[in-house]
Amino acid sequence: MQTNGQDTENGKGMPDINAEENLGGTTNLNDALADESELDKKQQELNEMRDKYLRLVAEFDNFKKRTAKERIELMQTANKEVIISLLDVLDDSERATKQIESAADINAVKDGVALVFNKLKSTLQAKGLKPMESLHTEFNPDLHDAITEIPAPSEDLKGKVIDDMQKGYYLNDKLIRHAKVIVGK
Numbered sequence: 672m673q674t675n676g677q678d679t680e681n682g683k684g685m686p687d688i689n690a691e692e693n694l695g696g697t698t699n700l701n702d703a704l705a706d707e708s709e710l711d712k713k714q715q716e717l718n719e720m721r722d723k724y725l726r727l728v729a730e731f732d733n734f735k736k737r738t739a740k741e742r743i744e745l746m747q748t749a750n751k752e753v754i755i756s757l758l759d760v761l762d763d764s765e766r767a768t769k770q771i772e773s774a775a776d777i778n779a780v781k782d783g784v785a786l787v788f789n790k791l792k793s794t795l796q797a798k799g800l801k802p803m804e805s806l807h808t809e810f811n812p813d814l815h816d817a818i819t820e821i822p823a824p825s826e827d828l829k830g831k832v833i834d835d836m837q838k839g840y841y842l843n844d845k846l847i848r849h850a851k852v853i854v855g856k
Contacts, residue, residue, distance in 0.1 A: 810832055
């Protein structure tokens with residue numbers, strides 16, 4: 672029996688309800704392959720970025736370790752240079768001590784001690800040490816440690832440093848020791 676010119680025996684006249692799915696299936700298959708290819712590309716990019724990140728973290732960790740090691744070596748080397756420069760003063764002090772024990776002339780001993788002292792001062796100044804000039808200057812709590820206050824001998828010395836108990840020092844223009852002073856009130 673034929674309905675509307677369709678061949679029912681063969682099924683040739685019947686519309687193929689799976690035809691759209693078959694056509695769509697090929698399209699979906701192509702889309703799936705494209706999506707899978709794009710997913711593989713994204714996964715590869717992700718792996719590359721992860722590898723770059725791990726390498727960068729390792730590089731930074733090595734950099735931190737290297738700079739910490741260099742900083743320690745620099746501090747040790749700086750101390751070494753100061754100690755080597757002071758060895759001459761130490762040798763002179765030992766010679767002066769031997770001379771003090773056997774010296775009969777007190778003036779020669781005084782001159783020898785003064786020479787050693789001057790050599791020590793000049794060596795330290797060559798390394799950047801400068802004494803702080805505090806006497807008769809305004810009291811500054813950033814630079815001075817006040818040990819005590821005494822009545823000022825004159826009006827112009829009120830609030831000023833009257834005496835240095837212990838000198839303050841700068842190393843390359845940076846304060847390394849506060850001066851211990853007596854302040855007038």
